[in-house]
Amino acid sequence: MKILCIQLARLGDIYQSWPTLNALRRNYPSAEIHILVRERFKSACVGLSAVNKIIIFPTQDIFAPLFMEHPLLDTSMRNLGLFTESLAAESYDMVINLSFSPASSYFVDAISHSKTSIHGYTRHADGFLRIPDDASSYFYAQVGVDRNNRIHLTDIFALVSGVELIQEDFSYPEYDRPTLLQQPYIVIHVGSSQPEKTCSKRSWTEITDRILDFYEGQIVFVGSKSEEQFFPTELASPKTVNLIGQTELPELFGILSGARALIGGDSVAVHMASLTATPTLNISFSNVRFWETGPRAKGSRVLWFENDNQVSHSRVATELKLMLGGFSASEFSIEKIETDGVLYKLNTYSDNDFSWDLVRALYMNIAFPVTDSQTIRHGFMRLRELASLGLEQIAVIQDVKLQSIAISILDEIDSLVNQVGQFVPEISPVVRWFQTEKLRIGPYGMDEVTAITRNIFEKLRDICQIYELNQAFNDSMPRESLTWKP
Amino acid sequence: MNSLRAEYQLVDAMRRLEQAAEKLIQTRGYTNEAKKIRLLTELIKEQIKNENSMHSTRQTW
Numbered sequence: 050m051k052i053l054c055i056q057l058a059r060l061g062d063i064y065q066s067w068p069t070l071n072a073l074r075r076n077y078p079s080a081e082i083h084i085l086v087r088e089r090f091k092s093a094c095v096g097l098s099a100v101n102k103i104i105i106f107p108t109q110d111i112f113a114p115l116f117m118e119h120p121l122l123d124t125s126m127r128n129l130g131l132f133t134e135s136l137a138a139e140s141y142d143m144v145i146n147l148s149f150s151p152a153s154s155y156f157v158d159a160i161s162h163s164k165t166s167i168h169g170y171t172r173h174a175d176g177f178l179r180i181p182d183d184a185s186s187y188f189y190a191q192v193g194v195d196r197n198n199r200i201h202l203t204d205i206f207a208l209v210s211g212v213e214l215i216q217e218d219f220s221y222p223e224y225d226r227p228t229l230l231q232q233p234y235i236v237i238h239v240g241s242s243q244p245e246k247t248c249s250k251r252s253w254t255e256i257t258d259r260i261l262d263f264y265e266g267q268i269v270f271v272g273s274k275s276e277e278q279f280f281p282t283e284l285a286s287p288k289t290v291n292l293i294g295q296t297e298l299p300e301l302f303g304i305l306s307g308a309r310a311l312i313g314g315d316s317v318a319v320h321m322a323s324l325t326a327t328p329t330l331n332i333s334f335s336n337v338r339f340w341e342t343g344p345r346a347k348g349s350r351v352l353w354f355e356n357d358n359q360v361s362h363s364r365v366a367t368e369l370k371l372m373l374g375g376f377s378a379s380e381f382s383i384e385k386i387e388t389d390g391v392l393y394k395l396n397t398y399s400d401n402d403f404s405w406d407l408v409r410a411l412y413m414n415i416a417f418p419v420t421d422s423q424t425i426r427h428g429f430m431r432l433r434e435l436a437s438l439g440l441e442q443i444a445v446i447q448d449v450k451l452q453s454i455a456i457s458i459l460d461e462i463d464s465l466v467n468q469v470g471q472f473v474p475e476i477s478p479v480v481r482w483f484q485t486e487k488l489r490i491g492p493y494g495m496d497e498v499t500a501i502t503r504n505i506f507e508k509l510r511d512i513c514q515i516y517e518l519n520q521a522f523n524d525s526m527p528r529e530s531l532t533w534k535p
Numbered sequence: 536m537n538s539l540r541a542e543y544q545l546v547d548a549m550r551r552l553e554q555a556a557e558k559l560i561q562t563r564g565y566t567n568e569a570k571k572i573r574l575l576t577e578l579i580k581e582q583i584k585n586e587n588s589m590h591s592t593r594q595t596w
Contacts, residue, residue, distance in 0.1 A: 111575070112582060115548050116541060122548055129578075130571055152577035159570045176565035176573065 050080040053141045054210075055157065055169070057086065057106060057148040059242050060298070061342065063093035064320035065203045066147055068219050072212035073145075074099035083139070093317070095299040096222030107132050136160040145210045146170050149188055154178055168209050175492040180485070184208035187412055190478070190485035192341065197404040197478055199340040199391045203323070219345070221324040224303030229290060234267035235260075235369070236308045236327075238318035239279035239293060245336050247314025249357045254281035256312070259366035261288060264373070266309065271301060271318065310372055311344075312365070319344050330369055332360065339383065340393060349385040350378050353398055407478045417515050420475075426516050428473030432480070433513030435462050435469070439506040443499060463487075483509050545583050552576040 052073060056066050063086060073082055083102040086094055094103045110128040114121035137160045146157050146169025154170035158179075161167055170189075173179040180186045188205055191198040200208075207214045237257065241247035248256070258281075260268060267290050270280050274294035285291070296304070301318060305311060306325040313319050313329065315337040322329045322344060329344035331351045339351045352368055354360045368382050378384045384394045403425070406418035420426065439462045442455035463484075470480030486505045490498055556572040563569070 111578065115544055115579075120544055120548055122551060125548075126571060126575060129575055133571065133574070150577070150581065152574060152581055155570055155574035155577055159567070159574055172565075172570070174565065176560065176569065 050077055050142045051139060052077065052080050052082045052143045052145065053085060053104075053136070053139070053160075054082065054100075054145045055085045055148050055153055057150065057153055057156075060090050060093045060317040061242065061315075061320045062147070062202070063090055064317060064324065065342070066206050067097060067099075067221075067324060068203055068214050069145075069147070069206040069210050069212060070097060070099040071218040071220060072207060072214050073210060075215075075218070076212055083141075085136075092298040096224075096302065098222070104136070133159040137162070141165055143168070144171075146185075147206050147209060149185070149192075151178075168211060173491045177492070178488065179491065180489050182209060182211075183412075186485050186489055189488075190481040191408055191412075194336060194338050196338075196481070197401055197408055198338070199393075199405050199408075201343070201345065201392050202341045203345065204390060205341075219324050219326070221302045221306070221321070222299065224300055224306075226303045226307045227292065227296075227300075230269060230304065230307065231267060232307060233309050234269050234290070234307070235264065235373075236269045236271055236304060236311045236313075236318070238271050238311060238313035238316050240272040240276035241314045241316040245356070246334065247316060247357075248332060248360060250279045250281070252357055252360045252362060253279055254284060255362035256360075256365045257281050257284050257289070259362055260369060261286070263366070263370055264288075269304060269308070271296060271304060310369065312369060315339075315342055322346055322349075328372055330365065330372060332365060340391070343383075343393065344385060345392065347385070348372065351383040351385070351393065352381065353383060401475065404475050404478055407476065411478060411482050411512075417512070420516070422475070424473055425475050428469055428476045429479075429513040429516035431469050432466065432476070433510055433517055435466055436506050436510035436513060438462060440503065440510065443503045443506065446499060447495065479509070479512060542583060545579050549576055549579045549583065552579070 054066065054070060054073070056063050070082065070084065082100045083104055084094060084097070084100045085104045085106060087106050088108055091103060091105055094100070107128065111125050114124035133156070140162060141160070143166045144157055144161055146153050146167070149170060154172055157167060157170065158172035161171065168182050169185050171179045171181065180189055184205060188209070192205065204214065237253065239247065239253055257268060261284065267288055269290045270293050272279060272293040277294045280291045280293050292304070298317070301321050302325060305318065305322050305327045308327050311318055311322045311327050311329045312332070314332050319329055319331055323346055326346045328346050328348035331339060331344045331349065333339040333343065333351050333353050334357070335355050339353065343351050350368060350372060352365055364381055368379055371377070371379060378396065380397045382396060383398050384396065385392055386394045403418050403420060406415065409415040410417040439459060442458045445451040446455045466480055466483060470477040483505065487502065490501050552572050553576055556569055556576060559566065559569045559572065
């Protein structure tokens, strides 16, 4: 069996794919497993023993002709064609697309055959997006910074790939620790793929200053060469070790595996620490969704702040002190635990539980959450009205005389459903579920398209009626019956 | 490499490809050639996002 896993995102995404690749190896011990990554991020594959072959996406060959004095579009196309044909010739039995991008969907379509089992985004025969598996449709609908998903990306990758993860899948290659590191030590990873996802130099300096007040061991700073300016030079002491720009990425495994703890933003080191089981204090900001990309090692915690300006440096230092001392998490932190696939316990941090419970009801067979909110109920009422109107149009859509107007009305309904989701964001998971299910309809015959669309509108109507019935029930219930009588 | 010039070149390439894909799909449907054109178009869009430093958040779509 030959399997291709496509991971064209960044370093952190590649490391978050490692457990899935290990699980694939475990499930298919004799399979040939390939991974496709970008040249710039190939270092995140070093030590990945589960794969037989690392394929590098030829970014340079494809883009260099476009940047010439007279851009050579034909040359780019030819080089791209050669690459896709070479992968098509591999005749993969299974292609797993963990990139979730438009480009990767066309790529999968270009290299797959009729018998290839595809997981993740691809294309229909007419070129429209095709989402063949339910896990990927979940990703499309519910995953992202501005959404309500609480399933970690590492677990979503496994779901898309059709494997279940076990603890042993979170493994890493052995690397020696630099000899100048003496235990005990903690690691601070100063960088991130984007500056907005990590602390500024000022914050790292303030945090380090407070840690130096109580921590007797070494504080090891790591990061890439471009992050050298983040080292708090004014705090340099025998206790601070500056390894920023001095290590190759895989060497971090050796450094992290011996550390008491890691402190970092949303960064590659956090994902490597999930593999080395290094307790991590993750400083997370509003432009990141810690549910999806936070730390997984036992004993890890998240401290959430709106942005770098809001970071409480003393709170970071205090939480680290609690972690190192084996004490319970403070009320300000978010703890890594595991409950029904959701990794974090919020303590005093608040998130939109209603919307998450809606997601669980839609995808995980949990009961739909109750609400006292009139706004939410009215939102569902509007959706139910639109669903009913949609079903009326579907009932007549095969009548030639009425087809044109029915289609126009259905297009308007799409627009109005979208607006309801914007006006009542708490119910947007339902709106996105509806939109994604309709998007998944392929270029089938009229009868099949009509039947599937009807089914989706009926489900939407049924979901909304749960809230309408509750409203009617609550409205009809005499008030005195709701009052406790001793 | 001047970033602004690079972005301009990419945008120009993207527009030409989109026109070519549109024409091809209208006349011959979603062929292998159309697939590759669409693929290159999307790769260029991703690259444009990288060239444009205003995009600070990763977008899933």
